[in-house]
Amino acid sequence: MGRLIFSMIVSLDGYVTDERGDFQWGVPDEEVLAVINQQMTGVGTFLYGRRMYEVMSVWETDASLPYSPRSVEFAEIWSAADKVVFSTTLNQPYTSRTRIEREFVPAEIQRLKDATAADLTVDGPTLAAHALRAGLVDEIHQLVCPVVLGGGLRMLPERRMDLRLLEERGFANGMVQMRYATLP
Numbered sequence: 001m002g003r004l005i006f007s008m009i010v011s012l013d014g015y016v017t018d019e020r021g022d023f024q025w026g027v028p029d030e031e032v033l034a035v036i037n038q039q040m041t042g043v044g045t046f047l048y049g050r051r052m053y054e055v056m057s058v059w060e061t062d063a064s065l066p067y068s069p070r071s072v073e074f075a076e077i078w079s080a081a082d083k084v085v086f087s088t089t090l091n092q093p094y095t096s097r098t099r100i101e102r103e104f105v106p107a108e109i110q111r112l113k114d115a116t117a118a119d120l121t122v123d124g125p126t127l128a129a130h131a132l133r134a135g136l137v138d139e140i141h142q143l144v145c146p147v148v149l150g151g152g153l154r155m156l157p158e159r160r161m162d163l164r165l166l167e168e169r170g171f172a173n174g175m176v177q178m179r180y181a182t183l184p
Contacts, residue, residue: 002044002116004109006128007141008155015152016125026145029173033070039141040077044118047109047131050087052124053098060095084112086127106134129157137182139166146174 008016009026017023028036048056059078067075083098090100101108109131112120122131131137140163142155163180170176 002113003119003138004047004113004131004136005043005119005121005139005141006131006137007039007121007123007143008125008128009143009145010155011145011147011149011152013148013150014155015149016155018149018152021153025147025149026143028143028175029171030068030070032143032171032173032175032177033068033074035169035171035177036143037070037073037077040074040081040121042119043077043081043121044116045082045084045112045120046078047120047122047127048083048085049124049127050085050090052127053083053085053087053090053093056123057095104130106131106136109134109136125153125155125157132157132161132182133159135182135184140180140182142178142180144176144178 009023009028010016011025016026018025046056056078059075079096081097083093083095084101085093085098086101086104088102093100104127113136122128122137128137140156162183164183165178166181167179168176
């Protein structure tokens with residue numbers, strides 16, 4: 001059975017974007033991206049809402065990006081995985097290995113987890129909130145940036161969750177990675 005992992009780059013005060021929707025403050029350097037790549041290698045399926053899919057699709061659709069060696073590696077990992085996009089407005093995907101679903105159905109996500117040995121990720125705080133409320137998320141991974149935003153889009157929903165620390169790691173750029181298991 002695959003694990004469902006919710007992973008985000010986040011400010012110290014818990015935001016994934018600032019009040020204007022900007023997330024450039026959280027761009028990982030090569031050291032951090034190497035660790036992200038290592039973890040994403042085991043992912044077979046990415047679950048996205050429409051907005052997060054649009055952000056992430058550049059890894060396959062925008063050849064003009066200035067790619068570093070680790071970014072090229074991430075693009076290959078991303079393109080090789082399946083993507084499921086939950087959207088009521090998107091009619092067709094614009095990346096390979098992608099399908100559109102109109103509704104997030106917890107039982108269907110559980111079936112996806114049960115049917116694979118590869119991990120799945122749920123990306124974006126809005127979609128992840130549905131998975132967290134349904135008790136589907138097995139791990140939460142945070143890459144905490146040394147910045148306080150004071151507002152924006154929060155990573156986690158406002159509800160109690162009990163967690164167990166699995167790993168913590170600091171990086172030269174000041175980012176800290178924390179991996180937690182969710183507890184029932």
